[in-house]
Amino acid sequence: MKKVKLDIVGLSYSQTQSGAYALVLGEVNGRRRLPIIIGAFEAQAIAIEIEKMTPSRPLTHDLFKSMADTFHINIQEIIIYNLVDGVFYAKLIASDGKNTHEIDARTSDAIALAVRFNAMIYTYEFILASAGIVIEGNDFLFLENMESLTKEPEADALPSASKAQGFGDLTLEELQQKLQEAIAEEAYEKAARLRDELNKRGTS
Secondary structure: OOOOEEEEEEEOOOOOOOEEEEEEEEOOOOOEEEEEEEHHHHHHHHHHOOOOOOOOOOOOHHHHHHHHHHOOOEEEEEEEEEEEOOOEEEEEEEEEHHHEEEEEHHHHHHHHHHHHHHOOEEEHHHHHHOOOOOOOOOOOOOOOOOHHHHOOOOOOOOOOOOHHOOOOOOOOHHHHHHHHHHHHOOOOOHHHHHHHHHHHHHOO
């Protein structure tokens, strides 16, 4: 299957899940974005590393990195390889210089480790085709205040389809208009819910 390289382009409060965050991955040299809901602990771990901040004590992902370095293990890449019922599945591709192993991981943990190992982030074309949002123009990295990242919901998922409530009374034209507005505002999580509502109507 064709792999597509991704970068982290956004990290912000979730609009649909209290205490959670929306991580937005972007297609390298492309215009598709992949929004993923993650827990506050993992959001903190990703943001701290991106901002090159040093916590007073090692976070769990920092401890993993130190142990891996001690035993000469390197994470070469992470792959978001599946999407089932709105939940993304990822794996680490790790090597000790002699052998390479695939290790199952939550997507948020995998990305928190990827930024520490400078590992490439990939997904497959079929995942971007089904869950990606196409944007116009350029977007940018945005990180929330570190002090607000204190809770840890359990989620590595797309915005839930049940959160699409409020769209049911809209016409297809209104949904399309709101989708374009959400993309223009870089509200990718809202755009994902609007896209899902359009897809649901198109297959019903």
